[in-house]
Amino acid sequence: MKKLRGRFLLLLIVTVVSCILALPSLPGLYQSLPEGVRNIVSHQGLSLGLDLQGGIHLVLEVEEERAVEIAVDRLRKSMEDLLAEKTIAVD
Incomplete structure (x- = not known):
């Protein structure tokens, strides 16, 4: 049971950290955060790769x-x- 609780806690921590790191990618939500939280979280969002920017064209x-x-x-x-x-x- 302790092992399951530990795994759940680890999953919860990873999920929360992931959400915090993804906040700058959502400008509307990021701007609505208090100033103190915005200072802690990086102001840069996730950088999109070429495939998500539309910079790849592949023909097979x-x-x-x-x-x-x-x-x-x-x-x-x-x-x-x-x-x-x-x-x-x-x-």
Whole structure:
């Protein structure tokens, strides 16, 4: 029971600290805090990465010829296995 209480307390502490550190990222809420609390908490919010700033553009393409080759190879192997299972000779 003590172990569970300790884990809960640790989780509570981490949650409270995380919320305090995230406060500057919410300008409306941050400005409504008392001056003393604002002096303790950093005035800088979380810096957003490129993905959240909209600075990344990623394009993925399929190599169609290679994809068809792989699909045909898989189908051929599947057919060979099925025919071997039914004991039908394959040339």
